[in-house]
Amino acid sequence: MNLKKVLSPDTVWIDLKADTKQGIIEEMIDRLVAAGKFSNRAVVLEAVMDRESKMSTGMQNGVAIPHGKTDEIKSLVAAVGLNKAGVDFDSMDGEPCTIFIMTLSPVKRTGPHIQFLAEISRLISQASERDKLLACTTHQEIYDLLTGK
Amino acid sequence: MQETAHAATNAVHHAAAAAEHLTEASGHSITHLMMVLIIQLAVIIIAAKVGGFLFQRFLKMPSVLGELASGMLIGPYALGGMFEIPGLGILFAEQMGFAASAELYGIATLASIILLFLAGLETDLAAFLRYSVVGSFVGLGGLLTAFVLGDVCAVFWPGNGIDSFMDPAALFLGVISVATSVGITARILAEKRKMASPEGVTILAGAVFDDVFGIVTLAIVMGLAKVEMGGGQVNWGAIGWIALKAIGFFVVVTALGLIFARKITAAIKQFRSREMMVSTCFGLALLLAGLAEMAGLAMIIGAYIMGLALSRTDLSHEIEHHLEGVYNILVPIFFCVMGMMVDFSAMKPVLIFGSVYSLLAILSKVVGCGIPAYLMKFNMRGSLRIGLGMLPRGEVALIVAGIGLASGIIDQGIFGVAIMMTVITTMLAPPLLVKSFEGGSGLREEMAGTGEDIETIELEFPSPDIAEFLLNRFIKALKQEEFFVHNLHTEQPAYRVLKDDIAFTLIQDVDKVVVNVPHANQHVARMILLEELLSLSDLLESTKQMKGLDKMGTDLMQGMFA
Incomplete structure (x- = not known):
């Protein structure tokens, strides 16, 4: 699928600052609010934390995919952020996470939402690809890498 | 506004009057002709379906043979031509040497187009490419041997007036003996659980090549035959040119179709209505069928190409699914009409020829497909299985024979021979194939693994009910993600999931949900499954909020026995 349709240069960040799981999720949501993707921060945060409460989205090898469903969102919102120092995200392998992929969808949505998550996960399933992503130094570099420019 | 309506009504009246006038020459009004057609169709549909059912149920034979047999029985050369029905006359009378009226033949032609369109849609181009080496040798070997033997048989048989390899009738006998109908073989392979055996894979791959090359061969022969029937001389230069044109048409149109199929379906999807999408695709198939005929080929070639082009899109199963009903009703009409055309009196003089032709048709596939198989690591047993599977x-043989008869290239006798060969090969294949699969491996040495990179994800649940419940949730989630999910209608609940390049299968095996997914697409399957599993916790939470089940039960029954 074409990631360009979903990602935009203002929703990819190399410099997430927070050092806790809750902090990373809040920071990403704040940045999305700042980018004008939605306004009701509290509702969206609740949706994402609700999903985290069922099972942590910290996967393996430093990847986390926090996501949530709420009617505050009108159409798929996606963001990718890096925190190169690593954050404890309660991940499956216990390792700190460095790559964060967030998706937010309406509750009654139709469209390739999980598929988007899966597609990015597939892209970074190789260690070499993750290294390339972590070596990016600007937002634009991440965007170009993921959208295959 | 009213004036326009009035004008329109007038126009309709004029058209109807003109039509009445036109058909006055034949002594009947359009209404009468249509009435006859509808009654004919009624008899044909019921006879064909009952015949097909009886053959399948009691003789364990493919239903197509039953449909053919009912056609022979009710046709003008048997019962249909014997009894006069009051007010109607003879129901199936021969008209100008042809067993079916133009109207009836038109419906049979439409059926043949649907049949080939669906055959194209079902073609597994991925398998075509993946097993191209083995498949192409087996398919091509069978095709060349069958074509040459079929053609030469006609040339060397004394007294049939065919004396040259390039005679249109000889070419047609060649083409008729080419096309394998793998449906029967596939059913037996599935029943015997041999579909995934090396022989099974080779047969199915060979059959795809056989289909594609068969259509190209038909295209060339149609081109040649049309020139020759028009009185034109065909020298080798002209043959080369016609062949080039036919192959060119096939390659160029198929390539264009494959390139633009995604764009075309993307545009069609804008309708957002499945019926609209399916009907539009079918309309395109009819259009290409007409264009193929205009280009000097045959309509079925165009229909097949359109099917082939759409086979790689995610709409293919949707189209198959929606056309299934039309197919089930129209295609038996086609086979029944083909049966009606068998003139028994015309067949008497060609019975021996027919037997020899049928025998050669059997030999050509067993030898023609068997030798390439033998050269590719199969032993004698394996090669025989493959040859018989292609038998x-x-x-397609019936359709080609029908085209030959309708265009006057072959006569009633040769048409009968073609039907005879089809019936004999179709009846012989199942028992022989089953017998051949007794015994050990068909490989001379273990063939290298086919390297299918498929992952199996298995989830076990406490009961089949929960497995079924989660499978349905999973299917719903896939549809929300805009996947096409198709029920395969097998005994075990099984689904095929498609979207663009992604394809995987979902099976419920008692209390397990099994997903077979190519390694490259496993992420999406795993993630959607996970989200559905997690959503169960919401569901459990909400059941706690239901008022007591006892209370709900009491409310339901309250007052019933007042």
């Missing part, structure tokens, strides 16, 4: 001719 049955069916739908």
